[in-house]
Amino acid sequence: MSVRAFLAFLCWLSLASPVAAPAALAPALWVARDGDTTIWLFGTVHQLRRGTPWLTGPVAKAFADSDVLTLEIAPTTPDAMTEALVKVTPVKPAPLPPELDRRLRKRAHELGFPAQAFDATDPWFAATTLAAQPLSRAGYSPGPAPETLLARLADRSGTAIEPLETLDGQLGIFAALPQPAQRTMLTRVLDDRDPVPVMDRVVASWGKGDVATLNRLLASDMAEAGPAVRTALLDRRNAAWAKTIAKWMRQPGTRFVAVGAGHLTGPGSVPQRLQGLGIEVKRVQ
Template sequence: MARIEARGRLCTPVSQSRSPFLRHPLLLAPLLALAAPACAQPAPAQDADPALWVVKDDDTTIYLFGTIHVLKPGLSWFDEAVKTAFDDSQTLVLEMVEPDAATQQKVVGAKAFAPDAAPLTQRIQPKYRTTFTQAIGKTGLPATMYDKMRPWFAAVSLSVLPVQELGYQPQNGPEAVLTQAARAAGKPVEGLETFEGQLSIFDALSDKAQVQLLESTLDELPTAATTMQKMVADWSKGDPDALAKDMNETLKDSPEVARALLTERNKRWAGWIAQRMTQPGTVFVAVGAGHLAGPESVQSMLGQYKLKAVRVKY
């Protein structure tokens, strides 16, 4: 996961890892801002046409754009229909607006560590302890630090750094690009959630669900590159159904996690969109692509408000 202490790290050897968090880039959003910069080489531009939807009435237009929070450089997605929709919008809305570093550190310190809890190495099943110790060793951080983490934070911590070492970076992701473009154009940037609110969703998971999440992460530590490449390929060609299928493969194993991190948030965001439709104007909403795919997507939940999201053609 994104660790505060990891700031300023130089390039480290690539480790092959994967976890439910890698299958679900939407779950990385709360903590990617804390991650270390990696050394990425420039890549030739490749055309990408990610999915875009629009909800509109006589005086209100809301675009829904699904993102991959971390990308390698070289994908030309901010053009054509996406750029046109963004340029037409007066406001950018993201899952959250990143707070300053001091706020991040304060929130993470309060939410992500449990100094009085039993060490994580004692809370996971014995069969995972060797793998856990080995995974920690690859991070270059002391095992005692991981032992004091809450299980969800340890799971994310072991997931994010390898992804970044593969060249996937938040500064290349749509949120960073869109935020920079919005600020350059003088457009307000709003968040559907706060940084603390997002971390609280993870922290509110039951201890059982958190430990299962960590063990699931340890189970899937060999294939980060393949997983990320497939999801980015599905996203680039605008195939939300394929993306949803891959993401739902993991979430179905943990109904509590799926409900907290996906379903309940989609319900809240659909309600926000319905309320925003009562005000005139044009808004560009960018959230993790997993929220805009599958049977419990934001678009599906808009149906209860008698609203319909229409796919925008390129």
Template sequence: MSFRLESLAALLLLAVSPPALAQTPAPEAGADPALWVVKDGDTTIYLFGSVHVLKPGTVWFDDEIKTAFDKSDELVLEMVEPDQATMMQKVASLGVDPDGPPLSEKLEEKPRAAYIAAMTANGIPWQALEKFQPWMAGITLSVAPLGRLGYAADQGVEKILTTAAKQAGKTIEGLETPEQQLGYFATLPEPQQVAFLNATVAELPEAESTFARMIASWSEGKVDALAAEMNASLEATPELAQVLLYNRNANWAKWIKARLDKPGTVFMAVGAGHLAGAKDVQDQLEVLGIETHRVPKANLVAH
């Protein structure tokens, strides 16, 4: 499963992600993910690449990241999550295709067989999704292995940051609404939805090793390695990448530029795939004449 799919599947984790399997608590594993900063005379915006699911025991909210967060007045996320019931209602309203043919009939013979086999292998009755659009099945499959592999949504970066922000009384803002994020998928032409589903199915056999490599690259702050993995996954669905990554990166860069006009300190966390690779948020900021700088550990902690 690609990091791109994991990142953008986060909005549905409340609705469809299985819980992580019960297991003996893992020993703490230190992580040192990348952090960037954008500044002008009276505004500081920290840019942090998030991972939406992590294994228990992953320690990342410390050192320069915690220091930057503590200095900030406001937390900005891709989306402020609604409660589970509200999210499921939104998913149902946008993910169902009541008038179309059954989902499996939208797939050609070989992809259909692979899809049904993948659903069965992950313990999901494929018949239950026959009235849904292909993108919904793709999302469901993209998150299906995570619980079995020990990853948990309640350990994800957004969950931890949101809890900490509420405890500290910080303002929390979303760059997009749930309707917007779901709409990116729901409004895709059906051939692109089918391509997304087929790509997800094709990537599932390598999900464990691919995801482990990407988490390792994130944990070690190896942005180039993360970008290389992500870019490889984009080759199968370039039209989808334009809608789900590049256009949003450009929009968020414009948001950052506008936010620099308002004094204050902001901690902004978006999927790590948006801060790695060609046309990432940093590249889009450069187009707008705004410099970003990687934050070394010593710099922030020393102040």
């Protein structure tokens, strides 16, 4: 089945069972255009519950009409992920303060991990792993998320996939965070016993295209993480991505750029930085 046929089938499903099917979502979509170039900017959430109908309407059409799919990183395999993690894992991690270490072991045990599961890792890895576990139990996973589905459809149709970053580079950003910032990340995860309600609010705001609320939620999260985390995870990457997209504007064709929604909202976002580079960006959904 071609991508266009598959998208048509998805749209048909959303109309065929109006009572049983969940309402289609309308996440925010932007576009930058000139005479021979179109670049769509679509903000994603990296995990969703199955059956979340987001690939409809203008988003589906924009993707189907694109020659290239751009993601943060290229699709990867578990083996490649393991290999990349090994590269950034320190030979001898810095020891955690005793109370933080005690809390980490307790939470790891509660979530089904061996107490020593994170002894050989940095705090950022423990934080991201422990944060994902309750979400997984609540039905969230990368499988239904935009990056996964878009990559699968692109592969099926022969659409080129060009990443903005490498897996090694992205993991390296986390590994390079100062130890105090990493410990703050871990402390926040341990303090938050149930991240599911916040994730539900993020997904609800994302699905309505409510970028103001989404920005408040994500900005609050970044503020709690501290300036070093925001600088590394958002500001530097947004600046680099905007420069890359500006170069693509000089090349003919249509490109669909799908990156985390936090990169497309608020001060210093990719659309705002593109405007600063003289490229008009218009919200279309």
